[in-house]
Amino acid sequence: MSLMDVLISEVGPRDGLQSIAATMPTDAKKAWIDGAVAAGVSEIEVGSFVPPKLLPQLADTAEIVAYARGLPGLTVAVLVPNARGAADALAAGAHKITLPLSCSESHSLANLRKTHAQVLEEARQIAGMIRALPAERRPHFEGSLSTAFGCTIEGEVPRAKVVALAEALMAAGCDEVGLADTTGYADPVSVKAMIAALWAALGREALTGIHLHNTRGLGLANVLAAYDAGLTTFDSSLGGLGGCPFAPGASGNIVTEDLVFMFEAMGVRTGIDLERLFDVRERVAAALGDEPLYGFSPLAGLPLGFRPATARNTIMEGEPA
Amino acid sequence: MSLMDVLISEVGPRDGLQSIAATMPTDAKKAWIDGAVAAGVSEIEVGSFVPPKLLPQLADTAEIVAYARGLPGLTVAVLVPNARGAADALAAGAHKITLPLSCSESHSLANLRKTHAQVLEEARQIAGMIRALPAERRPHFEGSLSTAFGCTIEGEVPRAKVVALAEALMAAGCDEVGLADTTGYADPVSVKAMIAALWAALGREALTGIHLHNTRGLGLANVLAAYDAGLTTFDSSLGGLGGCPFAPGASGNIVTEDLVFMFEAMGVRTGIDLERLFDVRERVAAALGDEPLYGFSPLAGLPLGFRPATARNTIMEGEPA
Incomplete structure (x- = not known):
């Protein structure tokens, strides 16, 4: 390789x-x-x-x-939407499981029909299921911070809210969080600022990846910003x-x-x-x-x-x- | 404004x-x-x-x-391809005149049917025509370094050649040079390296702008790199x-x-x-x-x-x- x-x-x-x-x-x-x-x-x-x-x-x-x-x-x-999906993923033997949490609660309710508290409870259950497995069978568990750069329902999502939700996902037992620009609202400056804020709160190991969209043509420019920042x-x-x-x-x-x-x-x-x-x-x-x-x-x-x-x-x- | x-x-x-x-x-x-x-x-x-x-x-x-x-x-x-076009541009009263010089001589011969020496001679003539005007009527004269990041005929264009041609354009009387990625070969790293090389040779005032293409989807990422570099x-x-x-x-x-x-x-x-x-x-x-x-x-x-x-x-x- x-x-x-x-x-x-x-x-x-x-x-x-x-x-x-x-x-x-x-x-x-x-x-x-x-x-x-x-x-x-x-x-x-x-x-x-x-x-x-x-x-x-x-x-x-x-x-x-x-x-x-x-x-x-x-x-x-x-990807799994909840603990029930995660059980299937564990049974199938996936190496990595991603649970999305929409930083905009309106978006979360509209798409997953769940509040933040409910999604975090699913994360806790999934982490518990993973811990119950023998070490060599445990998948990597990522919480994905979707709509982290803004939401089509709420507009701007405060950076402090994203950081708080990332901390909550890690506390619930995720191995890592990921950033996701679900709506194509990110720009190179907001990407760098968000990475800096999350690293300051969680340490660098808790965030290594990003899911960016090209909705407004900025996809690769945002990748470049994230790469320059260290992702x-x-x-x-x-x-x-x-x-x-x-x-x-x-x-x-x-x-x-x-x-x-x-x-x-x-x-x-x-x-x-x-x-x-x-x-x-x-x-x-x-x-x-x-x-x-x-x-x-x-x-x-x-x-x-x-x-x-x-x-x-x-x-x-x-x-x- | x-x-x-x-x-x-x-x-x-x-x-x-x-x-x-x-x-x-x-x-x-x-x-x-x-x-x-x-x-x-x-x-x-x-x-x-x-x-x-x-x-x-x-x-x-x-x-x-x-x-x-x-x-x-x-x-x-x-844009003017030669001194004859520049005479028309001056008569019309353009504020800014750009003369392209293709850094790949093969590309220059194929597109303008001119060697580098011939294009530089056109530049000297244009600069002379501009100097002959009263100061308030002189347009800004830019030499554009096209195919600066590579050429579909020659492939890689050595950075040293681009720098030498930029120096020659300035010596011929251009007020400024511009970079142009005519073929869509540039990437964020080559953009930054080229800017650094030109600034080292010519000073920052001689290069403030860039003409980038999106041929391979990297247009805005290359803009971001050029902006980060200072253009x-x-x-x-x-x-x-x-x-x-x-x-x-x-x-x-x-x-x-x-x-x-x-x-x-x-x-x-x-x-x-x-x-x-x-x-x-x-x-x-x-x-x-x-x-x-x-x-x-x-x-x-x-x-x-x-x-x-x-x-x-x-x-x-x-x-x-």
Whole structure:
């Protein structure tokens, strides 16, 4: 496996597929995950343990988790809305479990029908279930601070509230919190300020990753700000699938292809081979049919003579660099 | 006029319109420029003095310059390919004249049919023509370092070559050089390194602006890097028009709307009112017919409760901020 400077966490099979009407066949999902792993992707959010009636697109999550666990070197991540979903995730053997908590309580009530106190109680239950497992079977448990940069119902979400909720999630037993710009409200300055505030309250180990959207075109600029601040894990979605786009042409999630291109061009190793990633995009596009994909680098192609950081790392001494 | 922290230089009426097949009527161009100025845009590249046979879309540049000069507070910029075009620009009364020099000599020969030495000779002639004018009529003369971050023919362009050409342009009599990522090869690290190299050689006053493309999706991340490094002038195009897109869906120029949104969200004043800018977009879209426009923020709309930096600046003390 290649050395990495940053971890690109692919969320397409969960966040992307739950946002589109069609259900991707299980075999196509497996082929996507296979291709991503072959390209060097080392963490994939493969599904969500929600009632199949709500999200039939993800009804095969347990099967996908079992399959993905067989791929060497892959961290198999899942989303869970509550302790009941977490029980399924633990039974399936996911390596990482993420519970979203919407920092805007209005948004939490509208989307999860739960108050902050209720979500924190779910977090406590999940942490208890994990502690009851033998150490070698315990997954990493992350509390995701969604709408951390603002909410379409409440508008601004005070930074102090986000910090307090992060502290509450850690106290409830999360191993880590993650920042999520669910609504595309973040900008480079607010990203840096939020990271500084959370690190001041929780220490650096409690926050290493961020889930940013490209809703207003600032996705990669916000990634750059977060990377400059010191974060090392970045969520993104192949072809920018998912992430609740607001309007046609407005994308939600950051595009994995462009994100990897940016880091590799900067000399920051992602461990991912861009040409292979572009191939995966082609295959996923074919499997999705008419679903529009986003991203610029796959259309423009790589610059002439481009030397990605990950490949440079594997060049032997003595070879022309 | 609003106070500004950065200067957004709108290049759509030149760079955008020269890239599309249709010719926008002169009145529609004037309406675009009127709308942009009303929104707070203070510098516009309104056209290019090239032979009308080559670019019929810009055949009315002299009339547009004369019109735009009547708009208070607006810097009227034009592109010129050579001394002959510069003579027309001087006669028309442009405030700013930009001469592109392609750092890749292969690219220069392919596009302008001129060697570096020949372009530098044009620069010397233009500088001489400007010096011959009374001081109050002398325009600002910029040499633009195109393909500074790489070239589709030569690949990598050595940084030392860019620095040497910048020195040659200044020696030829330019007031300033500008960086241009003509091919979309730049990344945040190369942007910062190039700025540092040019400032070390020429001093900070010789380079204040950059023309970045979004060909591979890195446009705003590269802007952020350039801003962090200390540049203060950023070219962009309404709706991302122009900039030699490589393929359908792949945009060329940075989108003015998203660029202004990013800075205003960061608390950096552009002097531009976003809602008015979105209105200009609508009018230009209508005038262009089927031409696709790029950009995310106009589709997503502004965040709930959004407070742009430019507006915040005008809030009186004592009002809630």
